[in-house]
Amino acid sequence: MTDYVSTTPGLFPLPDWAKDDLSDLKGHQKHDLISGDEGEEITAAYEQARADVLEVQREADLDRVVEGQLRWDDMLAHPLAVHDAVETRGIVRYYDNNNFYREPVVTGDLEFDGDVAAELETVSELIDDDDLQAVLPGPYSLFDLATDEHYGDDEEFLAAVGDFLAGELEAFPDHETLFLLEPSLVTESPAEGLDELASEAIDTVAAATDADVVVQSYWGALEEKVHAHLLDADIDAVGYDFVSNQEDNLYNINEYGTADDISLGLVDGQNTLVEDPEAVRDRTDWVFDQLPVAEFDTVYLTTNTETFYLPYNKFEEKLAVLAEAASLAEVTPA
Template sequence: MTERVAATPGIYPLPDWAKETLSELKGHQKGDLLGGDEGGAIAEAYEEVRTEHVDDQLEAGLDVIVEGQSRWDDMLAHPLTLHDAVETGGIVRYYDNNNFYRDPRVTGALDASGDVAAELEAAAAVAPDEPLAATLPGPYSLADLATDEHYGDETAFQAAIADYLADEVAGFPAHETLFLLEPSLVENPPADGTESRATDAIRTVADATDADVVVHTYWGALGEKLYAHLVDEAGADALGLDLVAGDRGDTVYNVQEYGATDSVALGLVDGQNTLVEEPETIAERVEWFESKAPAQSYETTYLLPNTELFYLPENKYRAKLAALAAATEVVA
């Protein structure tokens, strides 16, 4: 019987109090939460936010707990923007959304910083008995968002980003799941003939952990050829399939035509829309997918938002967590 797991890929919204507090502490205008010295009061504020994010998940009843990534001011460009061998350029817009980050320009050799590992250790301390999930940008998306000023070759750069992330993962505390966020696979897919280079990079990171690896793609359907490569070559336990954005018929066609990973991660809740889905609606989307997909029993079906939840107001984000958790009880 398929296990239903309600979870999220992380990157939660900052509570309103934290936006104000951190803005004052960092000496920036409200909402301009760029990185900097995180000692003293700033570290204490982030610790309080982390505890709040974990408590939100426990109260909602999620099956797997993420750290919340409140320090990820640059979203999917983190943790690269904090690296000593990276210069951060100006604020730029990425993808076809109102998402902004500092352009990470890699100027030297990359190695692990331990930044995300420290976050995970802190989250595990907040809820030591709960299954822990780690979150990272996937190597293809991170390489896509970064600028290479050191390695000199696209292939070498993508491989270096993958090695860097794998080194970060090697330092993680025990975790049950690893979410690799890969929207660039949809928004800016590999050129024809280079799909295996992208899947090799993902496999490098996936091989660095014994946890279940979810490669979460979103903002529409993957191209057919790329989808087939990901299923066969990426080393993922589950591939994220967006049933909210784009034509979900294209998404399910890929599964019908090319099969699927042993488990599946379904983007069922809109991470960028304040409308809160009912648990029954989420369950209907799961059942619709399973009615269209090949007759097979997935080891695990992850019930996820289709994107990060950073874009939502606090009350809406919490309501969506609760709806996902409740939906696991509704799905037959």
């Protein structure tokens, strides 16, 4: 029997009160402040905001709970932006939207840091291990968002990023699921040769955890060869953005297959229109109706992108939609 799991890719919006308080505390110089050296008042504000988003997930009755990544001012670039061997320089547009991050320039060996593990530890003490989902940038996306001034060539740098993330992951508390977020596999598709190395780097990260590993791509569909190589990695599920691109994602699955589990991005993580749970369930059925074989051990129902872009009240409503849609799917499976 298929298990339907409601979850998110993390990277939540800050609660409204926290946006105001943290803006004041940071002196309106958000990108000039190196995360991790915030001081007691800012640290306390983030701790309260983390508790708030944890409570929102509990109230929604999501099957997997994430830390929220509220400190990730630099979005997916965060694990490098706070690293001692990285210099943060100019402000760079974050993919093709109105958000920005500080460019992380790697100037030395990417040794263990522990910043993300420390964040996750605070949540693991409050919930069951079976409910906890870890979130990391995928190695190719982190490689794509960064600039290398140390390793010297793309192949070595990508491998180093994979090794770095694997080392960070090994320090994580026990968790049931890991979401590796890989939008760059879609938006900046790896060139010939690098597509295979991207899969190898993902495999390196996945090997560092006993959790179920979901590689969540978004903002479109993977190119055919990238999708085929991704399936060579020892992962449990591929995530597909069915909000942005239905046709090409279905083609990839039908042509090349997919993993034993699947993650369906069916709720829009950027649009404020709140979906109906029954409609999301119907979309799930529709996807499976398009596949010759639609038997999966686990189906993750999630937003198609991170939810950072949403107003906080819409974010709350969308979590509830995901949880209810998963419950409906369990009752009336495809």
